Amino acid sequence: MSSSLNIGIAGLGTVGSGVIELFANNLEHINKRTGKFLKLTSVSAKDKSKKRNININDFVWYDDPCDMAASEDIDVFVELIGGSDGIPKKSVEIALSSGKHVVTANKALIATHGFELSKIAELNSSLLNFEASVAGGIPIIKSLKESLAGNKLNKIYGILNGTCNFILTQMEKTGKPFAEVLREAQKLGYAESDPSFDINGTDTAHKLAVLSALMMGIPPNFSSIRIEGIESIRSEDIAYSKKLGFCIKLLGIVLKKDRGYIQRVHPCMIPVTSSISRIDDVKNAIFVEGNFIGPLVLEGLGAGSGPTASAVVSDLIDISKGNFIPPFGCSLENKNNIEKIDTERFGPWYIRLEVIDKPGVLAEIAAELKNQSVSIESVLQRGRAPGECVSLIITTHETNEKNFKNAMEKIKKLNALTEPPCMIRIENF
């Protein structure tokens, strides 16, 4: 053992407390594996007097994380505050600029400012590690940066948000409606009191932007991601998808194409035989495909105190060993050739339409689809209720996204429709 590596933690929520607990339990084990003694020396959070399950009396306290980031007392600044801008960003910039290493679990920060932060890190020979920012304990970032570095990757998709996966799984298992399952998720601590970022796909998109950047060796490009959430999914959709041999998952997807890359976040119907279909509740899973390794799937707990702390500590151990690898695996150039999704996808769809059961409705809908060369694979109308509202389930053959959307714009305007259609992409993953 040469010397100690002094660590300061900013943010003492779920993850911060987990890191302190991990050190309390496993430090001897860890020091056996590192060339330096890891030492937690300092902490910073909003309220020093807040009641906590962890003992912070042995640490130097900072009211302002930026002061801790600037301090000479620490070698590594661990940012566990969260959020893309403001203090988390400022404190990370201060730490990197003063030659400190940074570990963060902040996907929003890396997805939004990862490029500029990586440049500050490079300039100062600092390390910026963010294993915990995507999929909790699953070592997907190290795998992409190091283990798969010999491969050209052409595809990554994954279940990256435990809250959404819990909701979809519970809707499937219990048949309960979205709102009720969401309330249960909130009670269990799986969803925030304001769950918007989880439910509307933003959280998944933050993580996807990080994975895409690693896959492509280019700056994260969060703003180009087409995002759809799971708000419009009903238990009927899940029941129908089961009948068709599918299950519904919210996926982040990045695909390499000849002219660029496509990033998208949306609910997907995937075959029940897919390698990620049985990933249930708060678990995460990521599928990666490379030109030599072929397919690789990693699955585990995508959130929570223990798994996320495990990822933070793996970054700290890497730093203690002197593994100098650029934040995104290679030095990034400021090029940006990510294409938008709309005109690119060519694939089948599931549509649920709530319509008045009267003669001619299907003919009208079929005509609009035909006008845009969208070919119908199957139609299912559950029950008959002349003059009343019924569900019409349509699956299409592979089709151009633009044509499909054009047809659906027309269909939305039909008088027979009683509410906006539910449209889910079918992916043969």
Add this chain to the structure above:
Amino acid sequence: MSSSLNIGIAGLGTVGSGVIELFANNLEHINKRTGKFLKLTSVSAKDKSKKRNININDFVWYDDPCDMAASEDIDVFVELIGGSDGIPKKSVEIALSSGKHVVTANKALIATHGFELSKIAELNSSLLNFEASVAGGIPIIKSLKESLAGNKLNKIYGILNGTCNFILTQMEKTGKPFAEVLREAQKLGYAESDPSFDINGTDTAHKLAVLSALMMGIPPNFSSIRIEGIESIRSEDIAYSKKLGFCIKLLGIVLKKDRGYIQRVHPCMIPVTSSISRIDDVKNAIFVEGNFIGPLVLEGLGAGSGPTASAVVSDLIDISKGNFIPPFGCSLENKNNIEKIDTERFGPWYIRLEVIDKPGVLAEIAAELKNQSVSIESVLQRGRAPGECVSLIITTHETNEKNFKNAMEKIKKLNALTEPPCMIRIENF
């Protein structure tokens, strides 16, 4: 880019050719990610004039890999010959002793001589990397050494042999007998002409010894592993297991216990709902559990030219980046506290007995089990054929391994038995 890292490959079989092909395809991509130019300079194999799909004219040829290992022309010696002793071992020793780094895909070598080789590496400040020795492209070794280093691990189990998994999967899918499926596997190149090491569990045990050493931070202890192969499994067993809600997989298992560790390799019945039950054909999967990360599953292609080459190249990239991590993640001490399996396991069993259908047979068998306090969970006799041979399927409740084996020794001697019993452990993985 500072300078080039000169690489020599010994062994130009499936993996060696794969590495050369990977460099031919992905070198520009790789050099973007490393601080040094990786450069294949030298090769060695048995027969220079052998017809190959790869072009080796640009490389310096060595008839003797030991000469290449000693040569000043290379910085890294890549051993892809295979086998635990003789030339592969000698050449690796020469390379390490002369301060070169070594990358190997040789599980038999690491399982048998990993400790002494790691000591030579440490003495000479050389790296000894062996990601390709276990589960092909799956980055399980790096994950154990680095990503999970902050965790105390208590359990690893995995499908580590693609040949066996292919045979078991095909027996299940087609109902064909073992011998016929084995012949098909040989035709497809999934099994060697002498498949003994795959079929009898030796290959799985070699890999398990490597994983156990990484998990426990102790020398690999291949000789203490209790090994059973899949030779005695019949399609009937697979059919019965399906009826009971299980599937049969050959697993390598290491469990941490209070007093030490248990390593075992044998066929298991695992629930069809298990996270690794649907890993089919030549795929591999590994389950790891740590005290903070919780469960983690990695799955992918466990063998073949591309995936294994991907793992070899990831080791080379690590070396080029100067990631100095001891072969087993930490410096090993020569302690050895691995316990044998026999008296340790406490769990349920599946038994298939081929018996003459006559009154009193079940009573005799039940009495022997009762004498050893083995409690029967279910009994199934398929059909009735008085005086002729029938299959008797018994599952037991959890039981001590020693008691169970004692009872079975007595049952084996019963006159009614027409052949040795088939016994498979049921694991609730």
